[in-house]
Amino acid sequence: MNGPHDMGGMQCYGPVKPEKNEPIFHGDWEKRALAMTVGMGFAGQWNLDVSRFARESLPPEFYLTKSYYQIWIHGLQNLMLERGLVTENELATGEMETHPLEVKRVVSADEMPAALAAGGPVAREPSAPAAMAVGDKVRTINIHPSSHTRLPRYARNKLGEIIAIHGCHVFPDSNAKGEGENPQWLYAVRFSSEELFGPDAEPRNSVVVDCWEPYLERV
Secondary structure, three states, X not given: OOOOOOOOOOOOOOOOOOOOXXXXXXXXXXXXXXXXXXXXXXXXXXXXXXXXXXXXXXOHHHHOOOOHXXXXXXXXXXXXXHOOOOOHHHHHHOOOOOOOOOOOOOOOOOOHHHHHHHOOOXXXXXXXXXXXXXXXXXXXXXXXXXXXXXXXXXXXXXXXXXXXXXXXXXXXXXXXXXXXXXXXXXXXXXXXXXXXXOOOOOOOOEEEEEEEHHHEEEO
């Protein structure tokens, strides 16, 4: 979707100013926000791409004025509300009022390190050979879906060259809509800065974008 999260190539937001010696967390509440969001992922009520879309679809005025983990927590709240895992009043009071719903898995604090180490791999066995090869010239499609996609706005309808093949992976566009994993080949595509951003871009620079096969057309 063309939401406030898709800021690549956008202007008028000012320079990026990295925080010197930035800590991993700016407060204990951020640790808890991360733990709750990751922990709820094991409940089996949604997948990673659904979780990403929950954050991306927040209103722009909220998304652009809140911190990273405020966005995470608000996205998590919306996911839980939509699935009846919590009520508005329970969120407001912090008190459980309804019987908890059964979920796929509850991960305790002691189990979390091992669960995180195991991860959630998204590589899958291919059902067909890759349609494209390293060195192929390709053009990205021009799409503006209302749901989740990993094809950034600035890289749509652009000419590039495949420089690597990453294997077959879960296709986020379908996974976020509950239409199944639909594994697709994933390619690293290199674009010149001029192709992406026009003649005013810095010359001889390039950007590499990981693109699933449905995003590409061979030139």
